[in-house]
Amino acid sequence: MAFHEVRFPDNISRGARGGPERRTQIVELASGDEERNASWANSRRRYDVAYGIRRADDLAAVVAFFEARNGRLHGFRFKDWGDHKSCLPSGAPSPMDQAIGTGDSTTTAFQLVKHYASGAQSWTRAIAKPVAGTVRIAFGGVEQPSGWSVDTTAGLVTFSSAPGAGVAITAGFEFDVPVRFDSDALDVTHDIERLGSITSIPLLELRR
Numbered sequence: 001m002a003f004h005e006v007r008f009p010d011n012i013s014r015g016a017r018g019g020p021e022r023r024t025q026i027v028e029l030a031s032g033d034e035e036r037n038a039s040w041a042n043s044r045r046r047y048d049v050a051y052g053i054r055r056a057d058d059l060a061a062v063v064a065f066f067e068a069r070n071g072r073l074h075g076f077r078f079k080d081w082g083d084h085k086s087c088l089p090s091g092a093p094s095p096m097d098q099a100i101g102t103g104d105s106t107t108t109a110f111q112l113v114k115h116y117a118s119g120a121q122s123w124t125r126a127i128a129k130p131v132a133g134t135v136r137i138a139f140g141g142v143e144q145p146s147g148w149s150v151d152t153t154a155g156l157v158t159f160s161s162a163p164g165a166g167v168a169i170t171a172g173f174e175f176d177v178p179v180r181f182d183s184d185a186l187d188v189t190h191d192i193e194r195l196g197s198i199t200s201i202p203l204l205e206l207r208r
Helices: 054-067
Strands: 001-006 017-021 022-026 034-038 044-048 076-078 098-102 108-113 111-119 120-127 134-137 148-151 156-159 169-173 177-181 201-205
Touching: 044 177, 098 108, 098 111
Parallel strands: 001 076
Antiparallel strands: 017 044, 022 034, 044 201, 076 177, 098 169, 108 156, 111 120, 134 169, 148 156, 177 201
8 A cells, every 4th residue: 555645636625524533432330430541542534525526527526536446455645624734724834833943963853743731731743745935944033044954754854953952943834634545446427417416425544
């Protein structure tokens, strides 16, 4: 199997449904109380892109995309229109959006991440598929236009020389979600007008 660095059609993904899911085990005690345990440390995203199909040409594009990925075999990029930036969806990425590390005069590679915070709690998500040409980097609030490179297939930022000790490293970017089809079959219904439709086209996020 392989990962294809190609993005699912944007005009169809814009109409998709889905988002993050978690796995929690809940045991109800005899007293009526309950105990909860998180089976997954990280969330995993699911989508259904059938809702984005509006024309016969959209259906043909999805079938071609599905065949080129060999069904569930190969992964690909997907744009989650509700969560595809280091900032709010309505904003423009800034090099100060997300803290990705602190310099120690030795480390030269840092993983892009996005932090989700509410109250005193937060969760950090590794970003593996940044969009080429959108990544911006800053040291201590000062943008660094050069001296670094980014691997857009893994989300790793590498500096030509290690950032100094105590230097706050931040980044801004757009990103895709690595996914695969979650079915090896497309159940196409051909209506009397020969437009065709698909009830469900599930996608599942790929995790490392």
